[in-house]
Amino acid sequence: MIDFAIYALTLVAIWSVMAISLNIQFGMTGLVNFGQILPFAIGAYAAAIGVQYDLPWWVGAVAGLVAAPIAGILVILPAGRSSQDYWALITLGAGEIFRLTMLNVPSIAGGADGVTVSRLPDRTLAAGLAVALCVVAYAVAQQIGNGPFGRMLRVIREDETLAATLGRSPMSFRMRVTVVSWAMAGVAGVLYAHVIGYVAPTSFLVTDTFLVWTAVILGGPGRNIGVVIGAAILILMSVSTRFLAEWSGLPSDLVANLRLAVFGLILVLMFLFRPAGLFPETKRVQNVDGL
Amino acid sequence: MLTVSDVSIAFGGFQALRGVSMVARPGSIVGLVGPNGSGKSTLLNIVSGIYRPDAGKVRLNDKPLPLGRIEAVAARGIGRTFQVPRLAQRLTVLQNMLVGARDQPGERLFDLFLRPGRVAAMEADALARSVAILKRLGLVEKANDYAGNLSGGQQKLLTMGVLLMSDPQVLLLDEPAAGVNPVLIEQQVEFLRSLRDEGRAIVLIEHNMEMISNVCDVVYVLDAGAVIAEGTPAEIRDNAEVIQSYLGQPA
Ligand SMILES: Nc1ncnc2c1ncn2[C@@H]1O[C@H](COP(=O)(O)OP(=O)(O)O)[C@@H](O)[C@H]1O
Numbered sequence A: 001m002i003d004f005a006i007y008a009l010t011l012v013a014i015w016s017v018m019a020i021s022l023n024i025q026f027g028m029t030g031l032v033n034f035g036q037i038l039p040f041a042i043g044a045y046a047a048a049i050g051v052q053y054d055l056p057w058w059v060g061a062v063a064g065l066v067a068a069p070i071a072g073i074l075v076i077l078p079a080g081r082s083s084q085d086y087w088a089l090i091t092l093g094a095g096e097i098f099r100l101t102m103l104n105v106p107s108i109a110g111g112a113d114g115v116t117v118s119r120l121p122d123r124t125l126a127a128g129l130a131v132a133l134c135v136v137a138y139a140v141a142q143q144i145g146n147g148p149f150g151r152m153l154r155v156i157r158e159d160e161t162l163a164a165t166l167g168r169s170p171m172s173f174r175m176r177v178t179v180v181s182w183a184m185a186g187v188a189g190v191l192y193a194h195v196i197g198y199v200a201p202t203s204f205l206v207t208d209t210f211l212v213w214t215a216v217i218l219g220g221p222g223r224n225i226g227v228v229i230g231a232a233i234l235i236l237m238s239v240s241t242r243f244l245a246e247w248s249g250l251p252s253d254l255v256a257n258l259r260l261a262v263f264g265l266i267l268v269l270m271f272l273f274r275p276a277g278l279f280p281e282t283k284r285v286q287n288v289d290g291l
Numbered sequence B: 001m002l003t004v005s006d007v008s009i010a011f012g013g014f015q016a017l018r019g020v021s022m023v024a025r026p027g028s029i030v031g032l033v034g035p036n037g038s039g040k041s042t043l044l045n046i047v048s049g050i051y052r053p054d055a056g057k058v059r060l061n062d063k064p065l066p067l068g069r070i071e072a073v074a075a076r077g078i079g080r081t082f083q084v085p086r087l088a089q090r091l092t093v094l095q096n097m098l099v100g101a102r103d104q105p106g107e108r109l110f111d112l113f114l115r116p117g118r119v120a121a122m123e124a125d126a127l128a129r130s131v132a133i134l135k136r137l138g139l140v141e142k143a144n145d146y147a148g149n150l151s152g153g154q155q156k157l158l159t160m161g162v163l164l165m166s167d168p169q170v171l172l173l174d175e176p177a178a179g180v181n182p183v184l185i186e187q188q189v190e191f192l193r194s195l196r197d198e199g200r201a202i203v204l205i206e207h208n209m210e211m212i213s214n215v216c217d218v219v220y221v222l223d224a225g226a227v228i229a230e231g232t233p234a235e236i237r238d239n240a241e242v243i244q245s246y247l248g249q250p251a
């Protein structure tokens, strides 16, 4: 039971980092990234490939940290000025291209069979690292979200032409957002690989991106603590349905599909009844008396 | 000095501007009048880089402006407002004001994380300037309301305030008085005069001829994409062609 709780905490922390990363992109900046799983997958595969070549773990970690934001820039660059319109499709496509490449080119990382990765020796250590990463990601997102940088991100979200007429380059802000948030997701992927001990294309599906989106919409786009709570709710729901599957004897495929249906239902209900999420973005009130 | 020379643009087959030239000197207010659809907003869109003209040039102090590049034009000290006010609706009035300030260290990630002192100092300075401008505009009571909750007239005033935070040399104002209540218009007129007296060049699109006569030093009349008259407000009032094409029309 304790083992299970520690494992659940680890997963909650890792997916919270993913939700925070998407929150900076979508919640604050309005970037519709349907390939959020891509930087995560890049991080995980960097760890896996590093292990395959007998490199120390930190080489893979650094590679993941660097490769994920570079991939982000490569994906966002061709979209150029019209990125808002094409960003969703381009990111979705990029994520799938990466996954299908890993699936169909076994010489890179074992193809469909995947590869094993050195597992962290102890579950408590894994949970500790995941929580530490989550705290750092949260602090970074708070510092961005509450300062002048995040204020300009929200202007870009609301009206990018306005930002441009104020002399700001929306593209430059989007680039920087992409670098920071994809680096975060990349590190989350590295850690995930070492927690699970195994990396295969089935871990990086479009449905995993869907999970992160549901967490953000449920928790409250633009609110860091909200999306962490959103991720926690969904991950706890997911892991407990796995128990449910074992206990009830229902086929696990069916349970997995039911889980997706429930996520879809959550999305629909949120759009209808609480579009700002369980914890909406707060209004920033500043004291102007005496000025 | 802002100089527009022989600017033309067509949308599809429709010629919206044909060889328009205009000059706006520092410390003066230039009125831009003409019937709806005559190309006034389009001219401001070209100057501010939103559209790229098919022909013609725009210069600021004899240096060409980058055509069609909004942020580069803004960086040269040209600010504008829009006919339909553009604001970040889900930010407060005060936050919209703060966004207007230029060169904020807090918008650079390095400074944001590693030089909190500099960021805080700039924020405090921008906050004080914002409040001073909001007081001038009579909006200080609304500082912590969402911009989207202001009335249309208040939103127009706020966009002027945001613009002033960037301390522009040239202000391009697209119908700043439309929808603003008459008392506030009085205030706005005073405000425009004081901005002119600070040495800024102002281009003002306005339908209210009384306001135009009141504040403008020079008036250009556009009709069907061409300048049909220019002169002092008094000259324009007496110009027969203008009377026929524009002022004579029932309102
Ligand atoms: N982006 C555009 N595409 C097509 N037509 C446009 C565009 N912008 C302006 N126009 C047309 O150009 C003409 C001038 O418009 P505008 O400059 O907005 O007039 P106004 O003098 O009322 O501000 C109008 O006929 C308008 O329909």
Ligand SMILES: [Mg+2]
Pocket (backbone or CB within 6 Å): B040, B041, B042, B083
């Ligand atoms: Mg107009």
